[in-house]
Amino acid sequence: MQEEAASIDLSLSSTMNVFSSALRFAMSIDTLKNSPELAHELKTSAQEQVEFMLSHDEEVRLLVSQEEVKSVVRLGISNVVSCLLLLLPEEFDVLNTLYDVEWLCKVLPRMELMKDLVFKWADVSNEILVIAQNCNLGVKVKLVEVTGKVLEAVGYGVVIVPSRSRACLLKLWLPFIRRLKTLVDAQGSESEYRMDEDLCEFLEGSMVSLVLTLPSNDQAQVFGEWMRGVAVEGVKFPDLSEAFEVWCYRSKSAKRRLLEKCDRLASEILPIEKC
Numbered sequence: 001m002q003e004e005a006a007s008i009d010l011s012l013s014s015t016m017n018v019f020s021s022a023l024r025f026a027m028s029i030d031t032l033k034n035s036p037e038l039a040h041e042l043k044t045s046a047q048e049q050v051e052f053m054l055s056h057d058e059e060v061r062l063l064v065s066q067e068e069v070k071s072v073v074r075l076g077i078s079n080v081v082s083c084l085l086l087l088l089p090e091e092f093d094v095l096n097t098l099y100d101v102e103w104l105c106k107v108l109p110r111m112e113l114m115k116d117l118v119f120k121w122a123d124v125s126n127e128i129l130v131i132a133q134n135c136n137l138g139v140k141v142k143l144v145e146v147t148g149k150v151l152e153a154v155g156y157g158v159v160i161v162p163s164r165s166r167a168c169l170l171k172l173w174l175p176f177i178r179r180l181k182t183l184v185d186a187q188g189s190e191s192e193y194r195m196d197e198d199l200c201e202f203l204e205g206s207m208v209s210l211v212l213t214l215p216s217n218d219q220a221q222v223f224g225e226w227m228r229g230v231a232v233e234g235v236k237f238p239d240l241s242e243a244f245e246v247w248c249y250r251s252k253s254a255k256r257r258l259l260e261k262c263d264r265l266a267s268e269i270l271p272i273e274k275c
Contacts, residue, residue, distance in 0.1 A: 015059040020072050022049040027076025027100070028083065040096065047103050054110045064111045073113050080104060081120050088131045091139055098142045105149035115159040121150045122165050125172050132176070137193040140180050144195070147173055148203045155209030167218040170210050174222065174238075177203060178229055181237045204238040211243045219247050 024030040025046035031039045053060045063069055080100050087094040101117075108114040125147075132143055151173065153159045154166055161169075184195050211222050223244050229235045 118159045151206040
């Protein structure tokens with residue numbers, strides 16, 4: 001029995017070492033600084049290895065809950081986002097970093113660590129948007145694709161965040177996404193930069209779900225900005241009309257319940273006053 005237990009521990013330890021090493025290279029914590037091309041190939045291979053191990057290695061599924069693994073992943077998230085902020089102003093190799101963020105969005109839910117990326121993205125969104133104003137359309141489109149993954153995670157309840165953070169995410173990114181859609185459409189169908197129908201539907205669905213999770217006052221602000229965009233700028237994307245109808249119904253129902261409660265209280269107070 002002791003030999004069997006020792007064998008299992010040794011196997012888990014070996015798997016932990018391999019998985020941790022793959023994670024570190026996949027998120028560029030460890031890299032080959034003297035050979036960028038080889039470093040990129042190594043990172044890609046490591047990302048594929050991580051995906052394979054998460055899908056097929058039973059031991060890895062046990063290890064992802066270990067604090068050692070979580071620490072490596074959190075360090076990697078911080079590293080990737082820091083690289084993005086560093087590269088975004090110069091647009092040098094920034095698309096590769098955005099692909100790394102996109103890869104994180106694919107693997108983190110399997111490790112139940114998507115919340116770490118969401119909170120990090122929420123923290124740096126304002127900084128990203130300030131820098132991104134001067135980026136080319138290709139970078140902006142990819143940035144929106146990645147952000148859509150974050151909005152989806154929050155909107156559909158994969159990651160639970162405070163209402164203030166949810167509202168902040170939507171209020172920051174909604175104007176940027178709307179303006180970008182207008183700019184891309186103005187380029188015409190021949191442009192190499194496109195927000196295709198699938199991407200638009202994905203973004204729209206995520207934002208509709210997200211806005212419905214907000215407190216009523218925040219919803220009112222979002223809908224106000226959205227309607228001004230439709231009326232003044234003629235920007236119909238995203239279509240939040242479905243969410244707006246739900247908000248109107250809820251608001252009317254809440255108002256009706258409030259009036260009914262006031263009437264009930266008034267009817268209870270009047271007999272007391274007569275006495």
